[in-house]
Amino acid sequence: MIILQSVYKDEVSQLLANKDNVTDDLAVEYFLSLILNISFGFAVLAFLMTLFMVLRRKNMNKNKISDTKLMERYQDFLSSFITLPNDDSFIGITKNNQNLTRLEPLDISHTHRRKILANEIFKFKQQLTGQQAEQLSNYFYGLGLQKEALDLVRSRSWTDIVKGMQFLNEFRIQEGLELINSLVNHKNREIAIHAIIVRISLDNDISVLTEIERKMDAWEWHKIVFEIERLQLENVNFNALIMAQIQDKELIQIADQKLNPVLEFKNLVTF
Amino acid sequence: MINTILNIIVQFFEYGVFFYCMFILSSYLVISLISTVSVKNYTRRRSILDHATLVSSPYQPSISIIAPAYNESVTIVDNIRSLLSLHYTNMTIIIVNDGSKDETLQMAIDNYDLYLTDQEYDMQIDTKDVRGIYKSRKKAFSKLIVVDKHNGGKADAINVGINVTETEYFACIDVDCIIDQDAFLRLVEPIMKGGEKKVGAVGGIVWLTNDADIKSGKVMKLRAPKSYIGKIQVVEYFRAFLLGRPAWAAKNGMLLISGAFGVFDRETVLKVGGYNHNTVGEDMELIMRMHAYYRLNDMPYEIAYIPDPLCWTEAPSDYDVLGRQRNRWTRGTIECLKFHKSMFMNKKFGILGYISYPYWLVAEWFAPYAEAGGLLFFFIIAVLGLANWPFFFALLFLVYTFAIFISIYSILIQELTYHKYESVSDILSLVATAMLEPILYHPKTVKWSIKGNIDHFTGNNKGWGEMTRKGFKKDGE
Numbered sequence: 001m002i003i004l005q006s007v008y009k010d011e012v013s014q015l016l017a018n019k020d021n022v023t024d025d026l027a028v029e030y031f032l033s034l035i036l037n038i039s040f041g042f043a044v045l046a047f048l049m050t051l052f053m054v055l056r057r058k059n060m061n062k063n064k065i066s067d068t069k070l071m072e073r074y075q076d077f078l079s080s081f082i083t084l085p086n087d088d089s090f091i092g093i094t095k096n097n098q099n100l101t102r103l104e105p106l107d108i109s110h111t112h113r114r115k116i117l118a119n120e121i122f123k124f125k126q127q128l129t130g131q132q133a134e135q136l137s138n139y140f141y142g143l144g145l146q147k148e149a150l151d152l153v154r155s156r157s158w159t160d161i162v163k164g165m166q167f168l169n170e171f172r173i174q175e176g177l178e179l180i181n182s183l184v185n186h187k188n189r190e191i192a193i194h195a196i197i198v199r200i201s202l203d204n205d206i207s208v209l210t211e212i213e214r215k216m217d218a219w220e221w222h223k224i225v226f227e228i229e230r231l232q233l234e235n236v237n238f239n240a241l242i243m244a245q246i247q248d249k250e251l252i253q254i255a256d257q258k259l260n261p262v263l264e265f266k267n268l269v270t271f
Numbered sequence: 272m273i274n275t276i277l278n279i280i281v282q283f284f285e286y287g288v289f290f291y292c293m294f295i296l297s298s299y300l301v302i303s304l305i306s307t308v309s310v311k312n313y314t315r316r317r318s319i320l321d322h323a324t325l326v327s328s329p330y331q332p333s334i335s336i337i338a339p340a341y342n343e344s345v346t347i348v349d350n351i352r353s354l355l356s357l358h359y360t361n362m363t364i365i366i367v368n369d370g371s372k373d374e375t376l377q378m379a380i381d382n383y384d385l386y387l388t389d390q391e392y393d394m395q396i397d398t399k400d401v402r403g404i405y406k407s408r409k410k411a412f413s414k415l416i417v418v419d420k421h422n423g424g425k426a427d428a429i430n431v432g433i434n435v436t437e438t439e440y441f442a443c444i445d446v447d448c449i450i451d452q453d454a455f456l457r458l459v460e461p462i463m464k465g466g467e468k469k470v471g472a473v474g475g476i477v478w479l480t481n482d483a484d485i486k487s488g489k490v491m492k493l494r495a496p497k498s499y500i501g502k503i504q505v506v507e508y509f510r511a512f513l514l515g516r517p518a519w520a521a522k523n524g525m526l527l528i529s530g531a532f533g534v535f536d537r538e539t540v541l542k543v544g545g546y547n548h549n550t551v552g553e554d555m556e557l558i559m560r561m562h563a564y565y566r567l568n569d570m571p572y573e574i575a576y577i578p579d580p581l582c583w584t585e586a587p588s589d590y591d592v593l594g595r596q597r598n599r600w601t602r603g604t605i606e607c608l609k610f611h612k613s614m615f616m617n618k619k620f621g622i623l624g625y626i627s628y629p630y631w632l633v634a635e636w637f638a639p640y641a642e643a644g645g646l647l648f649f650f651i652i653a654v655l656g657l658a659n660w661p662f663f664f665a666l667l668f669l670v671y672t673f674a675i676f677i678s679i680y681s682i683l684i685q686e687l688t689y690h691k692y693e694s695v696s697d698i699l700s701l702v703a704t705a706m707l708e709p710i711l712y713h714p715k716t717v718k719w720s721i722k723g724n725i726d727h728f729t730g731n732n733k734g735w736g737e738m739t740r741k742g743f744k745k746d747g748e
Contacts, residue, residue, distance in 0.1 A: 035665040042672035046679045050702050053686045057695050159315045166319070189464075190316065219463035222330035 067116065074120040081139065082132040118145045122170055137171050146173045153179050158188050165194040169201045177202055185213050193220045197227045204231065284648040289666075291641050295634055296673050303677065305518035307684060310578045313517075314688045317579065322456040323358075331361040332439045332462055334455055334534065337432030338446040339367045339425050344374040348382045350446050351415065353488035359455040364415050365432045366446070370399075370422025379417050384408045396430040396545035399423035404435065425530075426546035426553040433537060433545055441540075443554075445531045445584065449480065449488060454581035458534045461575035469572040471561045472535045474520075474528035475581035476512040478691070479505050481588065490583050495697040495704075500593060502704040503712045504586040509681035513578060513688070520576030524627035526562070526607075528574070530554035532582035539564060550610070552603020559611045566620050580689060594719045601723025604635050639720035671709050678705030 118140070125136045140146065145167075152164025153176060161183070168176040176198065183195035193216075199208035206228065216224075325331060336354055340347055347366070354364045368376045379385060385405035392404075398420070405417040420431050429443050440462065444450060451457075454475065462470045481496035481504075496502050519525035528535075530553070540546075543560045546553045558574060565572035587593040608631060615632070617624040652658050682701050685691065692698060725731070 032661060032665055035662075035669050039665070039669040039672045042669075042676040046672065046676045049679050049683045050699075053683055053698050053702075054695050057686065057690075057693075057698055060690065061693065061695075159319050162319050190320070215466065217464050217466040218330050219460060222325065222328045222463065225330070226324045226328060 070113065070116055071120060074117050075124070078120060078124050078136070078139075082128070082135050114143075114145065114148065117143070118148060118167070121145070122167060125170055140171050146171065146175065149173055150176055150179065158191055161191050162194045165191075165198050169194075169198045172202060174202060184208060184211050189220070193223050196220075197223055200224065200227050201231060284645065288641055288645040288648070291633075291637075292645075292666075292670065295638070296670075298630065298634060299514075299673075299677055302518040303514045303680060305521055306514045306516075306578075309517035309521045310513055310684060310688055313578050317457075320460075322453055322460070325456045325459070326358055326360060330463060331359065332459055333361045333363075334359065334459070335363040335365050335432065335436035335438040335441040335537075336444060336455075337365045337367060337429050337436070337441050338444050339369050339428030339432070340371065340375050340446045341369045341422070341425075341428075342371045342373045342375060343446055344371070344378050346447060347375050347378050349488065351379065351383065353449065355412065355415065356452065356488070357450060357455060358452045361438075362414060362455065363436060363438060365436055366415070366417045367428040367432050368417060368419045369424070369428040370420060376417070376419050380405065383412050383415060383417075385415075385417055390435075392435045394434050395541050396434055398427050398430045398434065401431060401435075424548065426548050430545040433540060436537065439537060440534050441537050442532070442534045443530065444582070447584070448477075448531055449485065449490060449583040450532070451581045451583075452489070454532075455534070457577060457579055457581060461573070461577065462534070465573065467571060469536065469539070469565065469570055471539050471565060471572050471574050472528050472533055472558060473575045473577065474516070474525075474533045475577050475579050477508065477529050477531050477582045477584055478512075478580040479508055479586045480583045481505075481586050483583075492693070493691045494694070495692060495700045496586075498588060499704065499707075499711070500588060500590060501586055502701060503708055504593070506678050506681065506701055506705050506708065508586075509685050510678060513684045514677070514681045516576050517578045519627065520574070522622055522626075523573055524622040525574050525576055526559055526623070526627050526631060527555040528558055528576070529582075531584055535561075547610075550603060550606040551599045552607045555603060555607045556610060559607055559614070562620070562623055563611065563614065566623070578688075580691070590715065594715070594722070597716060597719040598723040598726060601639075601720045602727045604631065605724065605727045608632055608636055639717045639724065642717050643721055674709045674713075675706050678708060 121136055121140050125133055125140075128136060149164050149167035149171070150173070152160045153168065155161060155164070165176075165180065165183075167173065168180070180195045180198050180202075183191050184199065186192040186195065196208050196212065200206055206224075209224075336357075338350070338354065340350075343350065351364070351366060366379060368379070384407050386408055387403045388406050390404045390406075400421050402419045402421065405419065407413065407415050416435065418431055418435055420428065432443075433441060440459075442455065442458075458473045458475060461473050478493075479496070479501070480490055480493070481498070481501040482494055483490050484492040484494075496505060516525055516527075533554070535557070539561055540557065543557070543564045545557075547556045547560075550556050562574065564570075587596055608628070611628070614620045614624050614628045616629065620628070649658065649663070679702055682698065682705065686698065692701070
């Protein structure tokens with residue numbers, strides 16, 4: 001049927017005289033055209049993929065340059081913003097100072113630009129504490145970016161939801177609490193652990209641990225402990241809360257080993 | 272009688288090779304699709320998860336990085352410095368000097384202020400004798416241990432490292448690789464998420480750096496290698512690490528974690544007896560033995576893989592060296608498949624027995640036989656004037672277009688995920704390489720594989736073969 005077919009070609013007349021064999025012959029022709037069509041399909045797909053990559057790469061390189069410029073500009077702006085006086089004179093300075101005039105047309109009406117600015121504020125705030133962090137938070141709210149953070153939490157993509165929750169946590173957006181509550185036991189564990197972290201941050205305690213309906217793994221415990229350390233939650237009654245969450249011996253052992261440095265667990269939990 | 276036998280042979284080649292070919296093509300398609308989903312999920316997660324918080328976490332599993340060194344006096348100081356700068360707190364670095372004949376040990380002693388300790392260790396795996404264990408007097412290098420031993424090969428050197436360390440996990444790396452500074456923060460994620468499942472080993476992508484810009488032990492900018500041999504290996508690595516392994520790992524059927532870079536559960540490796548000296552495919556053999564151990568003991572486990580470029584290495588830059596490497600890979604594959612033949616179609620091994628092992632057997636070991644046999648058969652019938660040329664060209668066209676489709680698809684996946692190559696000319700150059708591969712390069716791989724088979728069965732060329740590399744470009748070069 002395949003590559004020896006020509007051997008039989010001398011017998012074409014006999015084939016035509018026999019109905020079954022004619023069918024076979026037609027099947028062979030059909031098979032040949034099928035192979036060719038599939039091959040052309042692969043060739044076309046390969047060409048389209050190449051074209052797509054080239055166009056995408058060109059576009060990315062172009063956008064990368066403009067995005068990088070935009071990010072640098074926002075970084076300049078934000079570092080000036082937190083170092084300059086927090087009053088009306090700020091605008092005056094930016095207008096009069098040659099070095100800062102380029103920051104003036106801070107057009108963030110475009111969604112993409114707002115996204116970049118929100119990310120820059122987020123990254124910058126992670127490195128700050130005290131009044132400067134507060135200043136950045138106020139600026140974030142002033143631009144209404146908390147609405148975009150809440151929209152992200154409402155979105156369907158789990159990465160967007162997590163990103164939104166990271167904003168809620170960093171800027172302590174209390175309006176997000178209602179949205180978060182239903183996510184604490186989400187089947188996607190990344191969403192769930194981020195919801196727990198945001199709850200700890202916004203509640204300023206770890207009562208959310210009592211609501212968790214499953215075992216947590218080391219990755220999740222790490223996240224929680226990191227958050228507790230970051231928030232410096234010291235005056236919280238961990239005992240009852242953790243005992244409510246940790247009901248089996250294995251988890252108690254993990255908690256004993258891992259949480260001890262942070263929670264002084266041994267003094268709180270008795271076996 | 273002779274006619275019957277000839278007829279059977281003809282039928283076998285005519286239909287057997289055809290169906291074999293169709294099986295391979297459809298397997299590649301399925302594997303590529305599963306891998307695409309897996310890689311996409313991973314890269315989405317990667318974009319939002321902050322692994323940096325792990326740096327100071329009390330949850331970090333302890334890891335030893337074991338790097339065997341043999342005659343590395345020129346690079347040992349820089350390589351140790353590079354390892355010391357990795358972002359991981361709960362880590363020990365164990366350099367095993369495998370009886371180097373040059374100044375490897377002395378260079379390490381002089382530059383890191385090492386002294387001979389009287390540290391004892393439990394020799395749980397038999398190895399060649401250890402001459403001494405060195406540690407640094409300087410606090411800055413307190414994580415560093417240098418073990419000096421008699422020469423015994425890579426597997427023996429790693430086994431010594433496993434004996435000496437007491438950490439939960441160990442990483443096995445080639446000392447001349449560049450490791451991403453956050454590599455271990457990322458590799459431990461599957462371990463920490465394992466829960467009740469034992470995570471036996473975790474692998475990552477090994478990426479090629481030929482002609483890349485490297486500064487202070489970091490890959491600054493990648494570009495497609497200038498040479499065809501370099502470019503073709505880049506495409507091969509894309510196919511293997513982006514379109515192959517993610518699928519096997521997603522189904523917990525991965526038989527190989529690259530010897531250049533992987534993290535392993537020390538307890539399990541000790542239980543299965545460490546690395547096997549009697550094969551040149553010791554990395555694959557260890558993973559197969561770990562699978563067997565977990566399966567036969569009914570333990571929930573995972574051999575994980577993260578499709579993240581965490582380790583950078585240089586590909587062979589001439590065909591002789593590459594040929595020796597591929598010869599060794601072939602022999603390693605055959606040895607591992609023979610060692611673990613009890614896995615074949617054995618229900619105790621689940622996906623390994625029914626899919627992974629048969630796939631490796633048919634698509635890896637038997638592939639050069641099928642290709643070479645098919646070509647020989649066709650040559651004979653062409654000479655005899657029996658060939659159906661339209662079908663021949665149609666099938667040739669199908670195989671060619673499929674081959675370039677899969678290669679270009681792997682380049683596309685790279686572009687959509689890590690987009691490491693910034694210029695359009697790099698992409699086009701890789702695409703052109705993929706288009707030429709079936710004609711210029713693939714016949715060589717078949718030849719090397721057949722040579723590997725012959726060497727295996729005749730007992731020739733038992734060792735690793737000499738690997739020579741140009742070396743990474745230093746700063747400013």
